Amino acid sequence: xxxxxxxxxxxxxxxxxxxxxxxxxxxxxxxxxxxxxxxxxxxxxxxxxxxxxxxxxxxxxxxxxxxxxxxxxxxxxxxxxxxxxxxxxxxxxxxxxxxxxxxxxxxxxxxxxxxxxxxxxxxxxxxxxxxxxxxxxxxxxxxxxxxxxxxxxxxxxxxxxxxxxxxxxxxxxxxxxxxxxxxxxxxxxxxxxxxxxxxxxxxxxxxxxxxxxxxxxxxxxxxxxxxxxxxxxxxxxxxxxxxxxxxxxxxxxxxxxxxxxxxxxxxxxxxxxxxxxxxxxxxxxxxxxxxxxxxxxxxxxxxxx
Amino acid sequence: xxxxxxxxxxxxxxxxxxxxxxxxxxxxxxxxxxxxxxxxxxxxxxxxxxxxxxxxxxxxxxxxxxxxxxxxxxxxxxxxxxxxxxxxxxxxxxxxxxxxxxxxxxxxxxxxxxxxxxxxxxxxxxxxxxxxxxxxxxxxxxxxxxxxxxxxxxxxxxxxxxxxxxxxxxxxxxxxxxxxxxxxxxxxxxxxxxxxxxxxxxxxxxxxxxxxxxxxxxxxxxxxxxxxxxxxxxxxxxxxxxxxxxxxxxxxxxxxxxxxxxxxxxxxxxxxxxxxxxxxxxxxxxxxxxxxxxxxxxxxxxxxx
Numbered sequence: 001x002x003x004x005x006x007x008x009x010x011x012x013x014x015x016x017x018x019x020x021x022x023x024x025x026x027x028x029x030x031x032x033x034x035x036x037x038x039x040x041x042x043x044x045x046x047x048x049x050x051x052x053x054x055x056x057x058x059x060x061x062x063x064x065x066x067x068x069x070x071x072x073x074x075x076x077x078x079x080x081x082x083x084x085x086x087x088x089x090x091x092x093x094x095x096x097x098x099x100x101x102x103x104x105x106x107x108x109x110x111x112x113x114x115x116x117x118x119x120x121x122x123x124x125x126x127x128x129x130x131x132x133x134x135x136x137x138x139x140x141x142x143x144x145x146x147x148x149x150x151x152x153x154x155x156x157x158x159x160x161x162x163x164x165x166x167x168x169x170x171x172x173x174x175x176x177x178x179x180x181x182x183x184x185x186x187x188x189x190x191x192x193x194x195x196x197x198x199x200x201x202x203x204x205x206x207x208x209x210x211x212x213x214x215x216x217x218x219x220x221x222x223x224x225x226x227x228x229x230x231x232x233x234x235x236x237x238x239x240x241x242x243x244x245x246x247x248x249x250x251x252x253x254x255x256x257x258x259x260x261x262x263x264x265x266x267x268x269x270x271x272x273x274x275x276x277x278x279x280x281x282x283x284x285x286x287x288x289x290x291x292x293x294x295x296x297x298x299x300x301x302x303x304x305x
Numbered sequence: 306x307x308x309x310x311x312x313x314x315x316x317x318x319x320x321x322x323x324x325x326x327x328x329x330x331x332x333x334x335x336x337x338x339x340x341x342x343x344x345x346x347x348x349x350x351x352x353x354x355x356x357x358x359x360x361x362x363x364x365x366x367x368x369x370x371x372x373x374x375x376x377x378x379x380x381x382x383x384x385x386x387x388x389x390x391x392x393x394x395x396x397x398x399x400x401x402x403x404x405x406x407x408x409x410x411x412x413x414x415x416x417x418x419x420x421x422x423x424x425x426x427x428x429x430x431x432x433x434x435x436x437x438x439x440x441x442x443x444x445x446x447x448x449x450x451x452x453x454x455x456x457x458x459x460x461x462x463x464x465x466x467x468x469x470x471x472x473x474x475x476x477x478x479x480x481x482x483x484x485x486x487x488x489x490x491x492x493x494x495x496x497x498x499x500x501x502x503x504x505x506x507x508x509x510x511x512x513x514x515x516x517x518x519x520x521x522x523x524x525x526x527x528x529x530x531x532x533x534x535x536x537x538x539x540x541x542x543x544x545x546x547x548x549x550x551x552x553x554x555x556x557x558x559x560x561x562x563x564x565x566x567x568x569x570x571x572x573x574x575x576x577x578x579x580x581x582x583x584x585x586x587x588x589x590x591x592x593x594x595x596x597x598x599x600x601x602x603x604x605x606x607x608x609x610x
């Protein structure tokens with residue numbers, strides 16, 4: 001194993017213009033780890049309830065994901081339901097039942113602690129910090145957050161970010177965190193908060209990586225049918241970090257090859273695009289590394305000049 | 306001369322978060338021709354009133370633009386005023402006085418008629434057709450339109466488009482014209498209407514070129530300060546077509562080098578980005594070809610991988 005992923009494992013109910021699913025496997029940790037598993041060995045840290053299906057655990061295990069850190073406790077698994085707008089650029093949350101996730105206190109199995117790569121999914125910043133402090137040989141820490149923590153736990157979040165190598169958030173979160181509307185100015189401010197690398201996700205418009213005065217812009221992939229955008233951002237994170245981990249990249253080094261970061265952003269974009277092709281995690285049931293590499297080449301064809 | 310541009314020459318009043326200007330040179334034909342003049346020789350066809358300032362004619366002439374087709378008639382020049390939202394992604398039109406533009410009946414000076422390249426700015430489709438029929442040796446016709454014509458003169462527009470080599474419109478217009486929300490599907494439908502090449506502009510997110518089963522995506526340039534987006538789309542058009550004209554490209558040929566089209570899209574993006582750096586056409590008063598080529602190289606650095 002090389003990459004430890006901490007975050008939510010959940011059940012989702014989702015309605016999009018293409019249909020609806022009453023209950024399917026979801027959660028940031030699920031998407032991140034499934035996506036990263038195409039690039040590197042992954043272990044997860046999460047909590048589920050007694051209702052967690054064996055077949056869902058088997059899906060994760062089938063991708064070689066270490067489930068030693070998947071705690072099962074009395075109660076129900078985190079449940080989220082939402083409905084997407086006709087153009088799928090907006091979604092409305094209908095229900096959020098934290099259930100066993102409300103008392104999530106991530107405990108790392110001993111054999112996770114010496115791993116070099118850590119991704120902290122979107123949970124309470126203090127918990128993210130507590131997890132990181134349990135790791136003994138970190139080469140790179142990255143993570144996500146959301147508007148809720150930016151608005152309600154800003155100090156705690158800023159303290160937490162100080163220790164990270166990269167932050168991966170969407171454009172509206174970058175604006176909220178920095179107080180700047182302009183993305184270049186927002187990035188400059190955020191890069192002054194600790195992380196030396198920032199990835200701003202822009203939904204269907206792709207993503208931008210900022211680092212040390214340089215930046216790289218990746219457009220979104222033009223899908224003919226977006227079935228369900230749920231998990232696309234987390235799949236991006238998994239592809240991005242999974243690729244970096246597979247290449248033994250140390251972002252702290254000033255000699256880090258910027259081309260490797262460019263490729264990591266493209267792999268992230270590729271994984272996010274595949275995620276949207278089916279409901280929930282379904283695309284990951286059949287996706288192959290060969291398909292991933294073919295789409296990576298497609299990105300080259302429609303962006304390079 | 307090689308490129309004939311037909312469209313509006315106007316005075317604009319604009320308010321953005323960076324300030325306001327009560328009266329400045331504007332109009333699609335103005336921006337397109339100024340931008341294209343960095344790449345090829347341009348002649349314009351437009352109408353202005355008695356209030357048209359000599360200094361504005363001089364600006365156009367200083368860029369080598371042929372003004373033989375700039376008709377001056379009794380009355381006032383087309384006037385538009387608008388105000389941009391705080392994030393500049395939306396604008397509200399406060400006033401549109403067509404003035405002499407209401408009776409615009411484009412007449413081509415004899416020496417324009419044998420030119421190979423024609424760009425039809427956004428005017429009534431029947432007029433666009435009438436202009437095209439006056440040209441005798443066309444190698445390539447491109448043009449723009451807007452939601453008003455798509456909604457109110459659809460048949461006339463469809464008849465007009467049939468003769469064009471490329472259409473350049475924004476994403477919402479592409480959706481309106483095709484009836485498809487998905488851009489790939491929208492492009493397929495529009496390419497079935499006549500133009501064999503389609504460029505969809507996406508504002509700050511850049512542009513996509515579609516042609517013969519292939520496509521190319523250019524992101525927008527990340528400006529630190531967008532002073533005034535007025536004319537950015539028209540400046541894109543000027544850079545795109547100006548570059549193609551300068552390279553003697555014949556889009557009709559199936560052997561057209563797709564790389565030249567990619568470069569044309571990037572030159573379009575470069576010109577659109579410069580336009581936003583000052584109010585109105587002000588950036589074109591100082592802009593040099595060396596600055597344009599330097600920004601072209603910057604696009605390479607932040608998109609190629």
